[in-house]
Amino acid sequence: MTKHKTWQLWRDEKLTDEEAKLLRMKAADLPVPFDAAAKKDIQTLVEAFLKRDDALGLAAPQIGLSKRIIAFKVKDFDKKGVSGKDSWEVLVNARITQMRGEPEVMNEGCLSCPDISVEVTRATEIKVKALDRNGNKVNRRYTGFLARIVQHEIDHLEGRLVVDHEGTISFPKEKKEFFDKIFK
Numbered sequence: 001m002t003k004h005k006t007w008q009l010w011r012d013e014k015l016t017d018e019e020a021k022l023l024r025m026k027a028a029d030l031p032v033p034f035d036a037a038a039k040k041d042i043q044t045l046v047e048a049f050l051k052r053d054d055a056l057g058l059a060a061p062q063i064g065l066s067k068r069i070i071a072f073k074v075k076d077f078d079k080k081g082v083s084g085k086d087s088w089e090v091l092v093n094a095r096i097t098q099m100r101g102e103p104e105v106m107n108e109g110c111l112s113c114p115d116i117s118v119e120v121t122r123a124t125e126i127k128v129k130a131l132d133r134n135g136n137k138v139n140r141r142y143t144g145f146l147a148r149i150v151q152h153e154i155d156h157l158e159g160r161l162v163v164d165h166e167g168t169i170s171f172p173k174e175k176k177e178f179f180d181k182i183f184k
């Protein structure tokens, strides 16, 4: 098992009980100030995130680390046609302190729930309290699609996945038998 494998609820039409157990756990806070192990965990998550160009975000439980660390791309997603700089951000011990705006429904996928997408309702504006990768306290406000990404990643820290939301689940026809069985 490689360190950078993405942990999933199922793989090749088989449930992955051990991985699912960790993905469903509430992740632990990192100690403040960060000790050597915490710094290493942050570095591991960042490396795993940067290796995947298909991920808008990645949470530590998705690489088998039950710690409150998330990384995600930051750009002005809502301005179509504007080629913003493709930068990214890391948040440690992140918690949402405020949710505002008219909730919005959108289809979401997740590397830990392969082959499906789920209609997820989320707030369009959030405020988040966290630490940056150097351990400095930060307060952030995210809106629009970026607010969605951050809520998705923080969900992972609570052991909550897209399939735990109420919305309709979509999957390819050829996998109907498998998914009908697990979502019944």
Ligand SMILES: [Zn+2]
Pocket: 109, 110, 111, 112, 152, 156
């Ligand atoms: Zn996810």
